[in-house]
Amino acid sequence: MEISVPVGRDQVWEAVTQPEVLHQWFGWDYDGLEAEIRQIFVDEATLWAPERMGWADGSTLEVDGDDDQARIRVAREGSGADGPDVYDAIEEGWRAFLIQLSFLLRERPKGRRRTVYLTGETTGKQALSLATGEWHRFGPRVAWTVDPDGHLVVVAGRVPLDSPSAARFEVTVSTFGLDDAAFETVRETWAKHWAPVAADANLTTADTPAPTP
Template identity: 65%
Template sequence: MMVAMTDHRGLKPYDVEVSLPTGRDTVWQAVTQPPLLHQWFGWEYDGLDAEIRQLFVDEATMWAPERMGWADGSFLEVTGDDDQATVRVHREGSGPSGPERYDAIEEAWRAFLTQLRFLLERAPTGRRRTLYLTGLTTGPKALALATTDWDRFGPRTASTVDPAGHLLVVSSRAPLTTKSPARTELIVTTYGLDDDAFDALQKDWTNRWSPIATNAETTTATDPAPDN
């Protein structure tokens, strides 16, 4: 899912952060405990648990206070107090910088920290289930899939909550204002849906995504939902 964090030479530097209305200790638990990470990090697929363990347990080096780092020179830190906190992901790369240059890890963190903020702000109940829609399309076409207002997080990532309460996060390899097709990803995040409701949602989003995206694909976990 994410590019291996092994070497910082030639990589783009970045600095991504979100503010959360949640205490620092609670946020630190959410970014270090695999069961909690599964409720916001990435999207569901058969290898998600293994990826979470590799990234946050096997490859991460824990530093005090509330900071973890990786071999590519990046780190994640949580700062704040008992009432609110900030999560910051930073990398001191040596390659070209600037918003015009796309970096897969940077944009992934924008999407994932948006999902963390949704979890901690709204406290949804039940198991998280996601749809991961990919293909070639334009930002304007992807954003037109929702009637609610989008919140921009940099030039390539935006999020909104649909009328059903599902979080939508769009990320593109091109700025979302660009009218030329580019690789685009849409993560639909749900909580507490049973199998029938989730299957209906998957069919609906596949039918909406396929007409606007070339090489459209939908990824989700194949295991059944547990009893809530």
């Protein structure tokens, strides 16, 4: 899995190694995110020169490019061995996170990132109906758009987005620079839209525990 961004290699490497920047794109807000970032990217990651890191499970992240353009590549040992139809939670998670990283580096939004994370059982068609922007695919199970308010919306499912079957879907809405009142409006709006289209609908923000996978 890889993305290209119109920023220099050094800036990208900072974004994937510095906890304060990682918090602006990795995962979603919940009460254990800071500890998770430190565990994955500080405690468990091994850094190699040039800009490359790896983990005990054989996963690697590599940044290359120059002062104007960079490419981020994530590889997993054995990933895809069972074919593209087999769901891989780690792979699909990285697809979503790379979208969020690309948005941060390309758009350079101002202010602290705050997220609304939605989970539940629905179909890809219903999940994609939640936002009216133009949807872009990143593999068969992940898509993203920017809604009319400028928030990044990433949808990821355990089945392909075009499948008519209902399955667990995750929607991450990334906002930047909102005060408490504005963020509460976003949270209430997404909760209102999500509940009618998803069974076992759940919503997570910074002060709530992570939902059960």
